[in-house]
Amino acid sequence: MQIMTVALTQDAPQSLWGKASVTYQGNQALIHLTDSDVLRQVQMAARKIRAQGVTSVQLEGELWNIDSQWAFSQGFTTARGEFEVRWCGDEATQTTLTHRFEAASFARMLVNETPEELSPVVLANHAANWLKAIGGDNVSYEIVEGQELLEKQWIGLHAVGRGSERPPAMLVLDFNPLGDDAPVSTALVGKGITFDSGGYSIKPSVGMLDMKCDMGGAATVTAALGLAMKAGLNKRVKLFLCCAENLISGHAYKLGDILTYKNGVTVEVVNTDAEGRLVLADGLQAASDTGAELIIDAATLTGAAVMAVGDNYNAIFSPQTETLQRVQQKAADVSENVWPLPLNEWHKDMCPSPFADTANSRAMKGGGAGGASNAAGFLWRFVTPGMNWLHMDLAAAYSSSDSALWSAGATGHGVLTIAALLEE
Structure with a gap:
């Protein structure tokens, strides 16, 4: 040839x-x-x-x-x-590029897969098996699915996924090359909505067509961990993937429902299409329980982030200014694009509810002004106070059509940045 x-x-x-x-x-x-x-x-x-x-x-x-x-x-x-x-x-350059390509290709393969083929449990298994193949005995994991989620009080994930005949699942994976009870350096959380119809707040067809990509966060953090492992990562990292299908049925959660989370926070559902933050809330609580030095969550969370930064940047949020600066530097080092958006304490209260501690959105198109920051403020409620936390809203993870820079489909943008943070 x-x-x-x-x-x-x-x-x-x-x-x-x-x-x-x-x-x-x-x-x-x-x-x-x-x-x-x-x-x-x-x-x-x-x-x-x-x-x-x-x-x-x-x-x-x-x-x-x-x-x-x-x-x-x-x-x-x-x-x-x-x-x-x-x-x-040289050989080192070619090896680095090969590892990058393998990791990004894995992320793109997951995101581009049809929602029929990639159910929540299948997504969790694909991620676990790929990381196990890289990390061997340093990787252990469990997949919590269906009713067992309720037994472990993962309320949001169960609520969002119960409308589907295919059960929701949380992948809990531990990469520990240090052995014994080593401290957790980083905890990763990924949104794994394998298909998002919007639920009873149903999307129009044009908005639903690309919703196989709504597990882009799960694909991104998994690929980033795999890439860091290929580069010789020698720190303990825990991974939590929150996997579900957001569908309509007689079992689906509804507007007006109130969810009481493990940490006691009550949430009124005012938009079933704001489901990503509901599943991430469980993942962030699990990540907080690890005592990790840094928590990173990644999600295709809001259209508001795309409106703010476009589709060639990922939006980043953190209560810690030094964390934002660190992420910007790491992204620049690997030639990826990130941009910080506002996150203040009062963003936690920007989705008020007369019936619960907070609502999961605001009852208006796109969640109203500042929707990406309001979503980040909601997530902040589920991070243990004082912990170092980064939220990445993946505006650049998927291209719905061909452009001058990307072909249609998953881009993998964000994998290198998170891997660089893990390797630091």
Whole structure:
């Protein structure tokens, strides 16, 4: 099979190509670097090359570095069809890129899977089996499902998932390379809604079509942990995936229901489509119980985050300013995009209820003004006071259609940032 080589050049294209960003010479493609944002230009060029029907490329030349090669692979990746990117550079660079690609591909595979094939328990098992294959005896886990969730007082997860014939589940996984009762460095929590109809607050078809991606948080934190493990992570990490289908049936939870959580907080359901925060509330309580130095949750949580930062950034929230600064630096180190949005103590009270301590949203489109911050404020109620906590609203985890940067489907954006935080 003939493979196209791809090189970077700072030379302008020959006159017959005009101002083209990509030109071809036989079986070689040249990406002409003219933009100050090199990584964006490389990713867009990769999309153009892939759109020409090219399926296998070898990157070559001295101008490639780890970031530009990764940007190329992001643009070259598609949800359908086999493809191959061969790296260049020294062995360490190629190994790092291979590990990144394996982890991101696992996340994309989960997110792009059909909701029929990826039930909550199947999602939990896929994540556990993949991490077990990487970590071996350092990985142990249990999957709590169905009625057993009620016995363990995971109220939100059970409520959201009980409308489906396929039971909700929580994956509780422990990666412990240190042995004995080592302290937990980081606790990861992922939203794993394998399909979100909106429940009785039903979505329109156009809004429901992509809701197989609503387990993007679970895929992201799982892939990040796997990537860190591949890089030699030597810290104890616990992972909690909150997996459910949000469907309509005679068993489904309803508007006006009041949920009493394990920590005593009561929540009135005013929008069954604000289900992600209800399941994450359980995961955050479980994560808090570990005493971890840092809790990270990731979720495709709000459309408000997309409206605020667009679909090429992930929104981040934390009560600790130094944590936000640390995350921004780690994201920059791996060339991913994050942006902090407001989170103050009073955001906890922005979804008031006359019947409970709080409502799960506000009874208006999108949860009203500041919806992403209000959702973060709701989650904050379920983190033990004083604990170091990061909430990542994954606005950039999924592309609903082809764009200049991404093919339609999962992007994996956020995996590298979280992995970098784990490896620190």
